[in-house]
Amino acid sequence: MSLKFVEVLLVLFMAALGLVHADLDCRMESVEKVLGDEETLVDFDFRLIGRERLLNGTVTVHVELDNEFEFSHEIFSHRNGEWVPSSIGVHYKTCLYMSVIYDKYFAPFLTDSNLLKGKDACPFKKGKYYLKNIEVTGSNWAHYARLGLVKSVLLIKKNDLIVGGVNCVVVLQEKGF
Template sequence: MSLKFVEVLLLLSIVTLGLIRADLDCRMESVEKIVGDEETLVDFNVRLIGRERLLNGTLNILVDLDDEVEFAHEIFAHRNGDWVPSSIGVRYKTCKYMSLIYDKYFGPFFKDSDLPRGKDTCPLKKGNYYFKNIEVTAENWAHYARMGLVKSVLTIRKNNITYGGLICVIVLQEKVF
């Protein structure tokens, strides 16, 4: 056997064992806001900018979001022309959602933003928050994400009445080195 062949076999076995983590490319395809059933108290005004598909916009919260408000975050995969619910989905009250989900999975993207993070997120105070040139990456999603077209739906509710939310469609694929 040649030395090159042995190197290739060694690399393949290391990758198969999971010792090298595959990085993911994440491309935002679309964003749209969810309007409230009766009134919209959490209003996302967002758009994607440029070839990089950077997220820009504002979040207008008309009331303080305390623990009476529920954040429902569901993930869908596109399979055979239909959106199929994945096993990933959470329903938390405001404080728990902001500390467990937002701060860990989404907060790091918001570098140019005045959207609160950490201990300042509970309750989430009413106000008009901006975010600019947000590049969504999937660095910390590798264990949870499914490759291909993915839809992320965040719905904000109180007493089973929707007060706003956001739908994002993204494409996840392995990075090519």
């Protein structure tokens, strides 16, 4: 079999499982901070505003986040009344997370924000950063997500202790429904 044929079979298999979607609507349902185990070094103070559920708030980073910190990002889907872990999840040191995940999947939303991006995001500098009227969309990351309720859990750790994080719940559905 040719490699191209195997790729086509893989895409068809993923589509049959409901893992590939064309255009999705993404609606933020909730957002809550995760406090640190012993101390909170990264404080996410967010709220959702209006019918559009726009993300507003601040991220306060109390120390410079260098590669001594790990970003653990897990995705869960809601099935039969329970949160079920998906196969989508990463555990990266700060610089790798910022360049591979954050810059590609989250920074594009940040139209009115002073959060660091690109090469400026590593190490992530100490400071207070704002987000104003941020619309979260599924256009660049939902191709592998399941429809329905999805929970995204970001934990920031140092020496296996949580030092901050954020939980977000979104509803993903096909456009037009």
